[in-house]
Amino acid sequence: MDVTAVPHNAAANEPDSQRFQREVGEISAGTRHLFETYSHIPPDEVTKHITTVRDKAWAIHPYPCIGRWRFLDLGLGLHRCYPDVLARLKTGGQTFLDLGCAFAQDIRRLAADGVDSTKLYACDLRLDFLDLGYELFRDKESLKATFFEADVFAEGGPLDQYEGHFDIIQASSFFHLFDREHQKRVAHRVVKLLKPQKGSLLLGRQMGSWEPTESPWRNGYGKHFRHNEASWQELWNEVGEEAGGVKFEVKASLRERPGEVGLLAGPWLVYTVERL
Template sequence: MSSTTSQNDSRAHVDHYSKDVPWYDKEPENFSPACRELLQNYSHIPPGEVTSHVLEMVPSPEFTVNFAKLTCAQRERAWAISPYPCIGRFRFLDLSISLQPSYHRILSFLKEPQSHHTLLDLGCCFAQDVRKLVHDGVPSENLYACDLEQSFLDLSYDLFKDENTMKAHLFTTNVFAEDGPLDKLQGKMDVVYTASFLHLFGWDDQLKICKRIIKTLKPRKGSTVFGRQMGNLKGQEVPNKSVVGQDSSFIWLHDVESFTRLWDTAGRETGTKWKTWGALNDAEGMGTNHWGEKGVQGLRFEAVRVE
């Protein structure tokens, strides 16, 4: 979810933290049933107290707050760290991994007894999708999640109240860094999930990330990357209007054809071949004129290694 490149630029431009932008919502429009269910049954908030969720960071143990206001407070802390659109629009509440068409297939794969199948959430933000997987029965020790911001990972334990039980491997990294934590996972992941991440970059950097993902996945048929991001009815380079820590002022938004071309290129340059699938839709909270950019859609995708 969050960018894993240099954060210096975002610190240099104070206006990046302005809340007078189309991707900042004062409050979430609603909480999905899946989100409420996760907080109730995974975080063990009693059914009658879901809307008065109390966290350790609240000064008084007797002080209760409305769940929406609490989540807004969490979001404000995250916005002060890095004002990504996914933070401004509460996308970390979507549990987007469970909305993917292949979710139940991949869930069953990860749950196979004694398989030790592994998944990495690349650009994980609060690692909310990892929590969803754990709640749905995946052994947490087989899950990995990384983000640039340690503060996001710290906040995630406040949000989900699982600091003493979560065994997933959460770590910080820069996806472009050599000899970083990602190198220790080279060739060890069965699945990579990445949401609201690739669209933060231009074509060249996206290609670098795809090649890095290929290195992280096990070198065999069936290795899979899937996720979601912003797309466009026409694959093209567009101005980066959010500009959070990127070195370039342009990003690439894909249609299905250009996304396929990206993975064909990554495969050719790594000696691998991939079968890709993608679908554009406006059901991701993005209309065809979202953020003033014509043709913006949500893009769900999957790439499976075939050679």
């Protein structure tokens, strides 16, 4: 997604230090390069442009990943499997879905790195995120990716037409939004969306925990579960059994995230789940 989201409430738009950082700070060289060369934004206008769109998004979706600029991380490109993903998409004609894409910034990174954008798909619960993505990257006329609004839990929705369609799915900052039972429902949906063949791949990153823990969101709207490596493996073992004995190779590691506070504090769980 990369949306580290909590359910919305009326007071959520009020900035606080744990959720909102007013100034963007230093923009990484890779992110700046994307805006300057892909979006063709003059170097001296990049910061102002990003800030304008971020503030507009915050007014609609006051999520910590927006308030604290985490959408600028371009997390897919930092994943250890990115070179393999890029090769599969560029030379193998494979298809890619960003599940819970937010601005779909990783779709833009793939397109900038030479992937045929007709092979790229992205969905989010809110259509206005996708519109803001076009505004952020100035590519509404040039990008040929397929964007659509979808609820991962909805039966009979847009995702149904894509069952068995994708070779690779990214779900970053997504599973951690839900309690464990809802995470299993998401996992089963992912299994249905991936091609039922060896090598089909799910990858991403999410908030983790050194010890598996389920906690309530601070506004009282439900709970969220954070995994460590072992509990993430256990979840996929259960999903595979329930899906008829499907086997997955699960690789996961916890990584510290220095400098994060509040909801974003704690380690990342970076993972791949590959069908055997």
